[in-house]
Amino acid sequence: xxxxxxxxxxxxxxxxxxxxxxxxxxxxxxxxxxxxxxxxxxxxxxxxxxxxxxxxxxxxxxxxxxxxxxxxxxxxxxxxxxxxxxxxxxxxxxxxxxxxxxxxxxxxxxxxxxxxxxxxxxxxxxxxxxxxxxxxxxxxxxxxxxxxxxxxxxxxxxxxxxxxxxxxxxxxxxxxxxxxxxxxxxxxxxxxxxxxxxxxxxxxxxxxxxxxxxxxxxxxxxxxxxxxxxxxxxxxxxxxxxxxxxxxxxxxxxxxxxxxxxxxxxxxxxxxxxxxxxxxxxxxxxxxxxxxxxxxxxxxxxxxxxxxxxxxxxxxxxxxxxxxxxxxxxxxxxxxxxxxxxxxxxxxxxxxxxxxxxxxxxxxxxxxxxxxxxxxxxxxxxxxxxxxxxxxxxxxxxxxxxxxxxxxxxxxxxxxxxxxxxxxxxxxxxxxxxxxxxxxxxxxxxxxxxxxxxxxxxxxxxxxxxxxxxxxxxxxxxxxxxxxxxxxxxxxxxxxxxxxxxxxxxxxxxxxxxxxxxxxxxxxxxxxxxxxxxxxxxxxxxxxxxxxxxxxxxxxxxxxxxxxxxxxxxxxxxxxxxxxxxxxxxxxxxxxxxxxxxxxxxxxxxxxxxxxxxxxxxxxxxxxxxxxxxxxxxxxxxxxxxxxxxxxxxxxxxxxxxxxxxxxxxxxxxxxxxxxxxxxxxxxxxxxxxxxxxxxxxxxxxxxxxx
Numbered sequence: 001x002x003x004x005x006x007x008x009x010x011x012x013x014x015x016x017x018x019x020x021x022x023x024x025x026x027x028x029x030x031x032x033x034x035x036x037x038x039x040x041x042x043x044x045x046x047x048x049x050x051x052x053x054x055x056x057x058x059x060x061x062x063x064x065x066x067x068x069x070x071x072x073x074x075x076x077x078x079x080x081x082x083x084x085x086x087x088x089x090x091x092x093x094x095x096x097x098x099x100x101x102x103x104x105x106x107x108x109x110x111x112x113x114x115x116x117x118x119x120x121x122x123x124x125x126x127x128x129x130x131x132x133x134x135x136x137x138x139x140x141x142x143x144x145x146x147x148x149x150x151x152x153x154x155x156x157x158x159x160x161x162x163x164x165x166x167x168x169x170x171x172x173x174x175x176x177x178x179x180x181x182x183x184x185x186x187x188x189x190x191x192x193x194x195x196x197x198x199x200x201x202x203x204x205x206x207x208x209x210x211x212x213x214x215x216x217x218x219x220x221x222x223x224x225x226x227x228x229x230x231x232x233x234x235x236x237x238x239x240x241x242x243x244x245x246x247x248x249x250x251x252x253x254x255x256x257x258x259x260x261x262x263x264x265x266x267x268x269x270x271x272x273x274x275x276x277x278x279x280x281x282x283x284x285x286x287x288x289x290x291x292x293x294x295x296x297x298x299x300x301x302x303x304x305x306x307x308x309x310x311x312x313x314x315x316x317x318x319x320x321x322x323x324x325x326x327x328x329x330x331x332x333x334x335x336x337x338x339x340x341x342x343x344x345x346x347x348x349x350x351x352x353x354x355x356x357x358x359x360x361x362x363x364x365x366x367x368x369x370x371x372x373x374x375x376x377x378x379x380x381x382x383x384x385x386x387x388x389x390x391x392x393x394x395x396x397x398x399x400x401x402x403x404x405x406x407x408x409x410x411x412x413x414x415x416x417x418x419x420x421x422x423x424x425x426x427x428x429x430x431x432x433x434x435x436x437x438x439x440x441x442x443x444x445x446x447x448x449x450x451x452x453x454x455x456x457x458x459x460x461x462x463x464x465x466x467x468x469x470x471x472x473x474x475x476x477x478x479x480x481x482x483x484x485x486x487x488x489x490x491x492x493x494x495x496x497x498x499x500x501x502x503x504x505x506x507x508x509x510x511x512x513x514x515x516x517x518x519x520x521x522x523x524x525x526x527x528x529x530x531x532x533x534x535x536x537x538x539x540x541x542x543x544x545x546x547x548x549x550x551x552x553x554x555x556x557x558x559x560x561x562x563x564x565x566x567x568x569x570x571x572x573x574x575x576x577x578x579x580x581x582x583x584x585x586x587x588x589x590x591x592x593x594x595x596x597x598x599x600x601x602x603x604x605x606x607x608x609x610x611x612x613x614x615x616x617x618x619x620x621x622x623x624x625x626x627x628x629x630x631x632x633x634x635x636x637x638x639x640x641x642x643x644x645x646x647x648x649x650x651x652x653x654x655x656x657x658x659x660x661x662x663x664x665x666x667x668x669x670x671x672x673x674x675x676x677x678x679x680x681x682x683x684x685x686x687x688x689x690x691x692x693x694x695x696x697x698x699x700x701x702x703x704x705x706x707x
Contacts, residue, residue: 036294037304037305037309037310037313038290038294038301038304038305039073039076039077039291039294039304039313040304040305040309040310040312040313040314040316041301041303041304041305041306041309041310041313042069042073042287042290042291042294042304042313043070043073043312043313043314043316044304044308044309044310044311044312044313044316045066045069045262045266045304045309046066046067046069046070046073046287046316047066047070047312047313047316047319047320048066048312049062049063049064049065049066049069049266050063050064050066050067050320050323051063051319051320051323051348051351053066054323054324054327055327055338055344055347055348056337056339057344059266059267060266060267061267061268061269061270061271062265062266062267062268062269062270062271063266063269064269064271064275065265065266065269065280065282065283066266066283067169068230068265068276068280068283068284068287069262069283069284069286069287070169070320071169071173071227071230071231071233071234071284072230072231072233072234072237072284072287072288072291073234073287073291074173074231074234075176075230075231075232075233075234075235075237075238076234076235076237076238076291077234077238078177079180079231079232079234079235079236079238079239080235080238080239080241080242082097082180082181082184083184083235083238083239083242084242086184086188086191087191087242090188091185091188092181092184092185092188094181094182094185095374096374097181098378099372099374099377099378101177102377102378102381103366103367103369103372103377104363104366104367105170105317106366106381106384107362107363107366108317108318108321108358108359108362108363109170109321110384110388111358111362112321112322112325112358113136113139113140113164113388114387114388114391115325116132116163116164116325116329117132117136117388117391117392117395119325119329120132120163120329120395121395121401121404123329123332123333123607124163124332124400125400125405125409125413125416125599125602125603125606126399126400126401126402126404126405126413126416126417127400127413127416127417127599127602128161128332128400128599129395129400129401130395130396130399130400130417131161131162131400132163132164132392132395133391133392133393133394133395133396133397133400134147134392134396135147135148135162135163135164135165135167135392136164136388136389136391136392136395137389137392137393137396138167138171139164139167139170139171140385140388140389140392141389142170142171142174142175142178143171144164144167144168144170144171145168145169145171145172145175145222145223145224146171146222146223148162148165148168148222149218149219149221149222149223152218152222160328160331160332161328161332162328163324163325163328163329164325165324165328166320166321166323166324166325168222172222172223172224172227173231175224176224176228176231180231180235183197183198195236195239198232198235198236198239199236201228201229201232202228202229202232202233202236203229205225205226205227205228205229205232206229208220208225208226209226209227209229209276209277209280210277210278212226213226213273213274213275213276213277213278214273214274214277214499215498215499215500216498216500217272217273217274217275217276217277217498218498220276220277221275221276226276227276229284230276230280230284233284233287233288234287234288234291237288237291237292241292248295249295249296250292250293250295250296251293251296252293252296252298252299252300254289254292254293254296255289255290255293255294255296255298255300255301256298256300257286257289258285258286258287258288258289258290258292258293258300259286259290259300260286261282261283261285261286261289262283262286262287262290264282264286265279265282265283265286266283269282269283273498273499290304314359315352315355315356315358315359317359317363318354318355318356318358318359318362318363319351319352319355321355321358322351322354322355322358323351323355326347326350326351326354327347330347332603333607335603335604335607399417400417402414402417405602405606408605409602409605409606411665411668411669411670412598412599412601412602412605412670413598413602414669414670415598415664415669415670415671415672415673415679416598416599416602416673418673418679418680418681419460419673419677419679419680420680421459421462421463421680423440425440425441425442426438426439426440426441427439432515432518433514433515433516433518433519434477434479434511434512434515434519435511435515436511437479437508437511437512437515438479439477439478439479440462440477440478440479440480441475441476441477441478442462442465442466442469442470442475442476442477442478443466443469443470443472443473443474443475443476444469444470444473444474444475445475446475447475447520447521448475448476448477448519448521448522449474449475449476449521449522449523449524450474450476450477450522450523450524450525450526450693450694451476451477451478451479451516451519451522451524451525451526451582452465452476452477452478452479452480452526452528452693453479453480453486453512453525453526453527453528454479454480454486454526454527454528454529455480455481455482455483455484455485455486455528455529455530456480456482456483456530456677457528457529457530457587457589457590457676457677458478458479458480458528459480459482459677460673460677460678460679460683461528461587461678461683461686461690462478462680462683463680463683463684464680464682464683464684464685464686464687464690465478465683465687465690467684467687468687468688468690468691468694469694472691472694472695474694476694477522479512481504481505481508483496483497483501483505483548484505484508484509485505485529485534485550485570486509486512486527486528486529486574487509487534487570487571487574488509488510488513488570488573488574488577489552489553489570489573489574490506490509490550490551490552490553490566490570491506491550491551491552491553492505492506492548492549492550492551493548493549493551494546494547494548494549495545495546495547495548496546513577516578516581516582517581522582523582523583524582524583524584524585524693525578525582525583525584525585526584526585526586526587526650526690526693527584527585527586527587528586528587529589530589530592530676531567531589531631531634531635531638532589532592532630532631532633532634533546533548533676534548534550534567534634535563535564535567535568535633535634536563536564536630536633536634537549537550537563539675539676540592540594540630540675541592541593541594541595541596541675542594542595542596542597542600542674542675543674543675543676549563550563550566550567550570551566552566552569552570564633567633567634567637568633568636568637571637571638571641572637572640572641575637575641575646575647576646579646579647583648584646584647584648585647585648585650585690585692585693586638586641586642586647586648586649586650587650587652587689587690588635588638588649588650588651588652588653589631589634589635589652589676590652590653590656590676590678591622591627591652591653591656591657591662592622592627592630592675592676593619593620593621593622593662593663593664593672593675593676594622594626594675595618595619595622595675596619596620596664596672596674596675597619597674597675598670598672598673598674598679599674600619601616601619601620604616620663620664620665621661621662621663621664622661622662623660623661624653624657624659624660624661624662625660627653627662648692650689650690650692650693651689652686652689655686655689656671656686666682666685667685669681669682671685
């Protein structure tokens with residue numbers, strides 16, 4: 001049930017007693033009958049790889065594979081226990097299995113979750129504390145991996161803000177240990193079939209992981225079906241060792257090759273779209289070989305059984321549990337990364353001390369309880385779960401308890417939470433003009449007369465568009481896709497998107513192109529987009545690392561000049577085609593206030609001990625001259641079309657800018673969520689920019705002529 005089964009397997013150690021310099025409690029565990037100290041060493045490699053990766057230490061670029069190593073260890077130890085019990089007794093006691101798992105896993109987790117909730121209440125801002133509450137609920141329900149998968153999208157927060165991110169692996173493993181014992185019980189009288197079934201599941205899961213990772217690496221990273229094979233590698237190894245005999249001598253080369261694979265994966269592993277996929281075979285294979293050769297007396301096993309390795313192996317569960325929330329909360333409060341040899345050394349030493357205390361006073365006492373009454377243990381974990389669920393629900397349902405902060409900070413806090421909309425009317429037609437394209441009706445329930453098509457900026461304006469449609473009694477359709485320019489005959493490669501998402505953009509635009517001309521009664525089309533992003537090929541300020549590369553169907557652009565050219569050509573061609581069927585309106589992109597983010601500014605102002613006010617104020621505005629230089633190439637084709645009366649250009653700056661500067665602050669509120677998306681409140685305030693789209697034809701013609 002745990003990533004770190006600290007009791008190990010019930011086998012006789014091949015390496016003698018534990019060295020005496022270890023803490024007495026650790027000596028006791030290391031000397032326990034059947035304890036395999038070399039597996040503790042393997043745990044040490046895994047947990048230190050993960051911790052050093054999170055510390056961004058050189059040489060640990062692939063340290064995240066420590067989780068894959070833990071999956072193999074867990075499958076071997078716990079799967080082995082279940083398999084031996086099945087072979088020796090002919091059945092498995094689910095009640096006692098889960099009692100053991102609860103006693104070994106729940107106490108330290110509950111302590112970590114409770115402490116993190118308390119610190120989070122003190123230091124986290126409402127939008128972050130609200131998200132923390134959601135993730136706390138998910139982790140208690142063993143669904144962290146599913147929740148993080150669902151949230152890994154366009155507006156996903158950085159990993160450093162997800163205090164419980166590390167619980168994804170624990171949840172995934174809990175899901176596995178719900179299924180595995182049940183399958184073993186179901187096939188307990190047909191063990192050959194059980195082994196074959198596990199082998200088939202292993203193969204299918206591995207193949208899916210390798211094939212799907214290039215298309216949807218977030219899914220293969222977080223979800224159980226694509227990670228089953230790693231845990232089953234350990235389970236099948238345990239079955240094999242049980243059959244052939246665990247004391248059988250094996251060549252030291254097995255251990256050396258295993259160690260080489262682990263070191264290679266930790267040093268050279270690459271995070272991102274290529275992982276897990278075939279890349280995960282390296283750490284998984286290394287862990288399997290280390291365990292397989294672990295009974296032999298060789299140099300590798302002696303290193304893994306050394307006192308430091310045993311020590312870190314025994315505290316590995318607590319170290320894994322505590323290191324991430326301590327690191328993220330500390331960096332959050334300091335508003336700076338932990339860096340430099342001194343800071344890293346001090347923090348690592350503190351984490352080791354905290355983990356040992358957790359092991360000594362929380363893990364070990366519960367694991368060694370003499371009286372294990374299942375009803376009392378199940379009642380205890382139920383009460384603890386209810387308390388944590390109530391804490392998470394309180395944080396989530398009360399929107400992070402914003403009343404904890406002053407009004408000057410609440411301005412930005414409110415903006416950070418003012419970005420979610422109700423999309424319950426959206427649907428994907430199974431047939432018709434826009435078959436397969438998600439459409440979202442706004443206005444009264446009747447046939448649409450206009451369409452709004454664009455990217456995430458459409459989402460930002462949705463509440464204003466919907467309010468105005470109701471007021472004007474005009475029905476319309478919204479079609480939007482984040483990071484996808486509303487243009488024809490174009491392909492894109494975006495750093496914030498997967499290859500499949502990029503391809504989906506092209507396919508969706510092709511379907512929209514064919515479907516728009518078939519919409520009866522629709523005569524107006526509004527285009528909304530972050531035009532400068534597409535023309536320049538990157539974000540600006542705080543999101544400058546986000547890049548997008550546009551390509552036409554005829555060829556690829558060369559350099560930045562090529563990006564400008566292909567954007568302009570595609571805009572002109574798309575509008576030329578659309579104006580044959582519709583009155584086309586284009587919204588001027590709202591000003592990008594390059595350094596602003598409501599979450600970051602609220603955090604700066606909330607945390608005491610820093611001269612944050614002046615620094616935060618510099619993020620509220622952008623000069624109009626800088627903005628003009630940024631947007632000129634993207635606005636050029638639209639201004640040409642507007643001058644020729646082929647489109648209606650809807651200006652946005654006049655409501656958000658003075659003569660020389662544009663600001664996020666208006667009417668005592670922040671109008672921006674981040675540096676380029678406005679809030680729902682702002683969208684409602686600015687909704688009359690879209691009057692020409694929803695007025696009758698005569699009014700529109702008059703407005704067009706006067707522009």
